[in-house]
Amino acid sequence: MADAAVIDRTSDVARFREAIGDVPVIDDPTLVRLKSRDFYWFSPVLKDALDRKCADLVVSPRDEADIVAVARAAARFRVPITPRGGGTGNYGQAVPLAGGVILDMAGLDAIERIAPGRVRVRAGAILSDIDDALRSDGWELRMHPSTKRTATVGGFVAGGSGGVGSVTYGYLRELGNVLAARVVTVEDEPRILELTGRDALGINHAYGTTGIITALEMPMSRVWPWYDVVVATDDFSSAVRIGHRAALADGIVKKLLTPIAWPVPSYFRHFKNEFPPGRSCLIAMVAEPSLASFKDLVAGEGGDISYCAETAEGPGSRPLYECTWNHTTLHALKYDRQITYLQALYPADRLEEAVAEISALFGDELMPHLEFIRFNGRVTCSGLHLIRYTTNERLDEIFAMHEARGIPIANPHVFTLEDGTRHKRADADQLGFKREVDPYGLLNPGKMRSFAPVR
Amino acid sequence: MADAAVIDRTSDVARFREAIGDVPVIDDPTLVRLKSRDFYWFSPVLKDALDRKCADLVVSPRDEADIVAVARAAARFRVPITPRGGGTGNYGQAVPLAGGVILDMAGLDAIERIAPGRVRVRAGAILSDIDDALRSDGWELRMHPSTKRTATVGGFVAGGSGGVGSVTYGYLRELGNVLAARVVTVEDEPRILELTGRDALGINHAYGTTGIITALEMPMSRVWPWYDVVVATDDFSSAVRIGHRAALADGIVKKLLTPIAWPVPSYFRHFKNEFPPGRSCLIAMVAEPSLASFKDLVAGEGGDISYCAETAEGPGSRPLYECTWNHTTLHALKYDRQITYLQALYPADRLEEAVAEISALFGDELMPHLEFIRFNGRVTCSGLHLIRYTTNERLDEIFAMHEARGIPIANPHVFTLEDGTRHKRADADQLGFKREVDPYGLLNPGKMRSFAPVR
Numbered sequence: 001m002a003d004a005a006v007i008d009r010t011s012d013v014a015r016f017r018e019a020i021g022d023v024p025v026i027d028d029p030t031l032v033r034l035k036s037r038d039f040y041w042f043s044p045v046l047k048d049a050l051d052r053k054c055a056d057l058v059v060s061p062r063d064e065a066d067i068v069a070v071a072r073a074a075a076r077f078r079v080p081i082t083p084r085g086g087g088t089g090n091y092g093q094a095v096p097l098a099g100g101v102i103l104d105m106a107g108l109d110a111i112e113r114i115a116p117g118r119v120r121v122r123a124g125a126i127l128s129d130i131d132d133a134l135r136s137d138g139w140e141l142r143m144h145p146s147t148k149r150t151a152t153v154g155g156f157v158a159g160g161s162g163g164v165g166s167v168t169y170g171y172l173r174e175l176g177n178v179l180a181a182r183v184v185t186v187e188d189e190p191r192i193l194e195l196t197g198r199d200a201l202g203i204n205h206a207y208g209t210t211g212i213i214t215a216l217e218m219p220m221s222r223v224w225p226w227y228d229v230v231v232a233t234d235d236f237s238s239a240v241r242i243g244h245r246a247a248l249a250d251g252i253v254k255k256l257l258t259p260i261a262w263p264v265p266s267y268f269r270h271f272k273n274e275f276p277p278g279r280s281c282l283i284a285m286v287a288e289p290s291l292a293s294f295k296d297l298v299a300g301e302g303g304d305i306s307y308c309a310e311t312a313e314g315p316g317s318r319p320l321y322e323c324t325w326n327h328t329t330l331h332a333l334k335y336d337r338q339i340t341y342l343q344a345l346y347p348a349d350r351l352e353e354a355v356a357e358i359s360a361l362f363g364d365e366l367m368p369h370l371e372f373i374r375f376n377g378r379v380t381c382s383g384l385h386l387i388r389y390t391t392n393e394r395l396d397e398i399f400a401m402h403e404a405r406g407i408p409i410a411n412p413h414v415f416t417l418e419d420g421t422r423h424k425r426a427d428a429d430q431l432g433f434k435r436e437v438d439p440y441g442l443l444n445p446g447k448m449r450s451f452a453p454v455r
Numbered sequence: 456m457a458d459a460a461v462i463d464r465t466s467d468v469a470r471f472r473e474a475i476g477d478v479p480v481i482d483d484p485t486l487v488r489l490k491s492r493d494f495y496w497f498s499p500v501l502k503d504a505l506d507r508k509c510a511d512l513v514v515s516p517r518d519e520a521d522i523v524a525v526a527r528a529a530a531r532f533r534v535p536i537t538p539r540g541g542g543t544g545n546y547g548q549a550v551p552l553a554g555g556v557i558l559d560m561a562g563l564d565a566i567e568r569i570a571p572g573r574v575r576v577r578a579g580a581i582l583s584d585i586d587d588a589l590r591s592d593g594w595e596l597r598m599h600p601s602t603k604r605t606a607t608v609g610g611f612v613a614g615g616s617g618g619v620g621s622v623t624y625g626y627l628r629e630l631g632n633v634l635a636a637r638v639v640t641v642e643d644e645p646r647i648l649e650l651t652g653r654d655a656l657g658i659n660h661a662y663g664t665t666g667i668i669t670a671l672e673m674p675m676s677r678v679w680p681w682y683d684v685v686v687a688t689d690d691f692s693s694a695v696r697i698g699h700r701a702a703l704a705d706g707i708v709k710k711l712l713t714p715i716a717w718p719v720p721s722y723f724r725h726f727k728n729e730f731p732p733g734r735s736c737l738i739a740m741v742a743e744p745s746l747a748s749f750k751d752l753v754a755g756e757g758g759d760i761s762y763c764a765e766t767a768e769g770p771g772s773r774p775l776y777e778c779t780w781n782h783t784t785l786h787a788l789k790y791d792r793q794i795t796y797l798q799a800l801y802p803a804d805r806l807e808e809a810v811a812e813i814s815a816l817f818g819d820e821l822m823p824h825l826e827f828i829r830f831n832g833r834v835t836c837s838g839l840h841l842i843r844y845t846t847n848e849r850l851d852e853i854f855a856m857h858e859a860r861g862i863p864i865a866n867p868h869v870f871t872l873e874d875g876t877r878h879k880r881a882d883a884d885q886l887g888f889k890r891e892v893d894p895y896g897l898l899n900p901g902k903m904r905s906f907a908p909v910r
Contacts, residue, residue: 116680117708117744138593138677142706169705176706176748197751219706219744222593222677225571248832250624251597251631251674253572289572289674293631296652349804377703377834 011100012077013056019073023066026058026104035084035102040092042329044340044389045413050095055082055102062107064184064192064214070103071190071212074442081186082444083208085124085155088147090326092415093159093207097446105154108214114139117220118179123154123213128313131223139220142169142177146327149313153216157181158208161410162373162382164256164285164321167247169221170374173204179219183211185437193437202433207417209448210430211437224287226255228320230274230307231282231298236261236368239282240355240381242301246284247372247379252294253287257372258324261359264367264386267331268323274307283320285311325384328369332386339367340395343410344383344402345422346370351380354407361401364388383407416449426450466555467532468511474528478521481513481559490539490557495547497784499795499844500868505550510537510557517562519639519647519669525558526645526667529897536641537899538663540579540610543602545781547870548614548662552901560609563669569594573634575672578609583768586678594675597624597632601782604768608671612636613663616865617828617837619711619740619776622702624676625829628659634674638666640892648892657888662872664903665885666892679742681710683775685729685762686737686753691716691823694737695810695836697756701739702827702834707749708742712827713779716814719822719841722786723778729762738775740766780839783824787841794822795850798865799838799857800877801825806835809862816856819843838862871904881905 017025026032036054040046061067074081080100087094096102105124111133113120119139121130127148131140143165145151156163157178162171169177181200183193193211195202200217203210233239239259247257259282265275275281282303286294291308298305311319323331332339346354359368367386372379387398392413399409408422418426426448434443434451441453472480481487491509495501516522529536535555542549551557560579566588568575574594576585582603586595598620600606611618612633617626624632636655638648648666650657655672658665688694694714702712714737720730730736737758741749746763753760766774778786787794801809814823822841827834842853847868854864863877873881881903889898889906896908 117742174706175704175752176708176745179744179747197747198755219708249630250829250832251629253631253674287572289634290631292634292652297630300653374705377705379832 011079013079013100016073016077016079016101017057019076020059020069023069024060024062026060032056032058032102035087035104036096038087038092038094039090039330040095040415042090042326042333042340043413045392045395046092046415049415050092053095053097054099055096056099058102058104060104060107064108067103067184067212067214068190068192070101071184071186072188074101075186075188075190075440078440078442080442080445081212083154083158083212085152085158086126086147086150088145088151089155089159091159091207091412091420093155095415097415097444100442103212105152112215118217119220120180120215120217121153122215124152127151127153127156134220135223138223140223141165142219142221143172146321146325148321153218154213157204157216158206158213161205163325166371166373167254167257168374170377173201175201176219178204178216180217181213182215183213183437185211186442187439202430206430206434207444207447209417209438209443209451210434211443224253226285226311227288227291228307228309228311229284229286229294229305230320231284231303232276232279232306233281233303234279236280236359237352237356238302239280240352240370242298242303243282243370243372244352244379245297245301246294249293249297252290252297254285254290254294256283256285256321256324258283259368259370260328261368264328264332264369267335269331269334270318271320271323274320276306281306283324285321325371328384329386338389339386340389341384341386341412342399342402343412344385344407345375345410346381346383347406348375348378348380354405355381357405358383358385358402358407362398366398415447417447418450466534468534468555471528471532471534471556472512474531475514475524478524479515479517481515487511487513487557490542490559491549491551493542493547493549494545494785495550495870497545497781497788497795498868500847500850501547501870504870505547508550508552509554510551511554513557513559515559515562519563522558522639522667522669523645523647525556526639526641527643529556530641530643530645530895533895533897535897535900536667538609538613538667540607540613541581541602541605543600543606544610544614546614546662546867546875548610550870552870552899555897558667560607567670572675573672574675575635575670576608577670578668579607582606582608582611589675590678593678595678596620597674597676598627601776601780603776608673609668612659612671613661613668616660618780621826621828622709622712623829625832628656630656631674633659633671635672636668637670638668638892640666641897642894657885661885661889662899662902664872664893664898664906665889666898679708681740681766682743682746683762683764683766684739684741684749684760685775686739686758687731687734687761688736688758689734691735691814692807692811693757694735695807695825697753697758698737698825698827699807699834700752700756701749704748704752707745707752709740709745709749711738711740711776711779713738714823714825715783716823719783719787719824722790724786724789725773726775726778729775731761736761738779740776780826783839784841793844794841795844796839796841796867797854797857798867799840799862800830800865801836801838802861803830803833803835809860810836812860813838813840813857813862817853821853870902872902873905
């Protein structure tokens with residue numbers, strides 16, 4: 001583990017600042033504190049652990065040359081760097097564990113190249129800006145988080161698993177979902193690496209600890225006229241069953257299938273008319289040509305369509321995907337700060353049974369929220385259930401009860417990369433790669449806890 | 456079962472001909488015989504059963520009004536009608552079992568309307584002509600048979616299960632893969648029915664016995680720069696394993712994954728350089744943006760790419776899909792008329808084991824050929840193995856040995872709709888629908904054997 005104390009003794013932020021010349025910086029304490037935070041407070045555990053963590057300085061590079069200058073100076077003066085995108089992560093990805101500088105990537109937001117099926121963008125580009133630019137050519141990104149309108153592509157790839165679109169394309173880590181990545185190493189003489197294919201996947205879900213991502217090449221899909229649909233159901237298991245049928249229907253083009261149990265829809269304060277009181281529901285995004293088929297399927301399974309309209313993403317509009325994935329949690333937290341959540345992976349071959357088992361086990365303590373995904377080529381669900389929080393011990397107990405039933409947990413209440421995975425360890429390739437690109441261990445030291453600096 | 460003898464006694468082709476006025480007909484016996492045939496001779500059993508079946512007349516409607524006139528006259532004079540597309544079917548779909556007229560749909564070939572994600576076409580349009588017309592708008596059909604360059608869309612939907620593209624979208628019968636169908640009934644006063652959604656699927660795989668299809672609305676997908684790839688492998692099981700990994704990789708856009716065992720590639724006389732002698736292979740069609748990821752996957756699994764080039768479909772070119780699906784069988788038959796084939800559905804959850812079991816069981820008698828498909832939302836394989844034919848009894852025995860191992864057979868050596876399905880019976884909805892649209896049982900009488908005319 002990188003020793004934060006050692007770094008504090010040797011790092012020299014003042015000389016670092018001198019060395020980076022005219023690269024813009026912010027040192028106003030309020031602003032620095034603001035940029036040192038993300039949505040870690042979703043978790044009461046992380047809130048306790050990270051609330052006082054803060055950088056010394058925010059650096060705002062204008063281009064890749066600035067980033068190289070920052071990386072060189074950081075290596076020389078042993079200053080920790082925490083790259084930051086939109087700050088929408090909720091595992092403390094953008095919270096500096098050992099001070100140093102926040103590298104605010106917002107200035108690198110250009111769309112560099114659009115080619116058939118692929119787009120090359122700088123890491124700081126906002127996801128919805130990318131989609132807006134692609135739309136006229138008939139393309140869009142394959143997937144995005146529910147925070148599409150504020151999150152950056154670099155932050156999504158560095159810190160995310162998947163999101164809206166994963167019901168069709170699987171998670172970001174699947175081969176083909178990130179085509180190439182450009183990375184600046186943190187060394188005395190920083191190198192610029194162009195990673196492609198399987199190598200490019202090495203930067204996914206490393207929280208920016210395996211090199212500073214400056215550009216990404218992402219695959220695109222055909223843009224569709226998408227429809228937001230709410231299917232009201234008599235009970236949660238019906239919402240799951242209808243979602244499951246739709247997820248398995250390969251002829252229906254969709255981007256989102258989200259079963260949610262009542263009372264969760266009551267937390268969506270801006271969406272009162274879409275969700276009938278007292279009923280569970282399935283939120284869906286379906287491409288217009290598949291809409292009639294989807295409605296046929298829903299009618300055949302006894303669901304009632306309570307809302308159906310073209311997805312609106314312009315200013316002032318509210319796309320329904322902002323009720324899904326971790327936005328669901330956000331809406332609930334705005335009502336009740338005692339609510340938190342978990343992340344579970346359901347087994348594909350006994351999905352509906354396992355969901356019913358968990359619902360029955362916890363009663364009101366757990367409010368079910370699922371996201372249909374493809375995982376290793378199979379349709380299954382990610383569980384993002386809301387939990388009425390009592391103690392950390394009970395939270396651990398709830399997780400253990402899931403795992404005992406063959407439902408692995410990716411714990412969102414820990415701040416290290418390893419503890420947040422289903423396997424509780426860093427990938428060997430990822431560790432080896434970190435050794436190459438960050439030998440001093442300066443990229444948010446402590447985040448990848450199993451890494452020991454090589455020099 | 457429709458009684459062919461009854462029909463013969465009452466049908467009056469001469470008066471039918473008079474009644475249809477100026478609708479073009481062909482009565483030259485050689486031409487009528489030619490148009491009464493399809494690729495049924497793939498099967499030695501069907502060859503015996505159908506070789507002498509022939510229509511009395513070919514009718515060539517110019518538009519839907521002609522078809523209504525034909526249907527009215529056929530109902531009045533009890534003349535059987537067998538609709539015909541490109542004649543590329545291989546279960547005798549276009550062979551008239553009880554004489555009467557062949558309805559040659561070639562004249563109805565217009566593309567009526569292209570809208571985002573959907574195209575409306577007349578039933579006689581050739582599939583490759585449709586794709587050619589869609590390409591400039593950035594679209595293509597989701598799937599097509601290996602006979603894309605000669606088959607009609609009506610014939611494909613009426614007689615086909617799936618094909619190139621089914622590895623992504625599943626079979627035609629899946630919800631969303633046929634959006635609407637326009638059908639003329641065969642009654643005293645023919646009606647024109649517009650079927651949508653689930654109803655439209657009632658005409659799929661009914662061999663034209665449930666109404667005369669005049670137009671179809673089909674879903675489209677984004678057109679890609681497709682690449683034909685041959686992966687040479689040390690053994691057949693490696694080709695299956697690599698194909699399976701690629702089929703499960705939702706981030707890789709593909710249209711075809713076809714494992715084929717040596718010596719089958721030796722039958723592809725026009726593709727000598729693409730297939731290294733003595734080696735099994737996987738044929739793939741991969742979208743350009745996914746090509747690097749696919750190559751990574753292949754390299755990681757020990758396959759060798761022996762051929763990779765953009766799919767060429769122009770005149771004189773040879774797309775590799777013309778080595779797959781039932782074209783594989785066709786190439787083999789050109790070498791050796793004693794070769795025939797079967798159609799098996801492998802279980803998704805023990806796919807590789809079941810394939811290995813079958814390969815070991817039959818030795819040289821069975822030459823493995825698989826097509827990866829999605830079926831009910833799961834990745835699995837359709838087996839189109841080549842068989843060195845000896846007797847009908849042995850063929851039945853081979854089928855029984857498959858079914859005993861949980862691998863259902865859709866028998867391509869029978870000419871009724873029911874016997875060719877995995878369930879050996881007609882769908883109740885399909886039978887009911889036929890009663891409505893063809894009360895006299897005039898649409899290729901005998902083809903749907905469980906149907907009894909209502910009048």
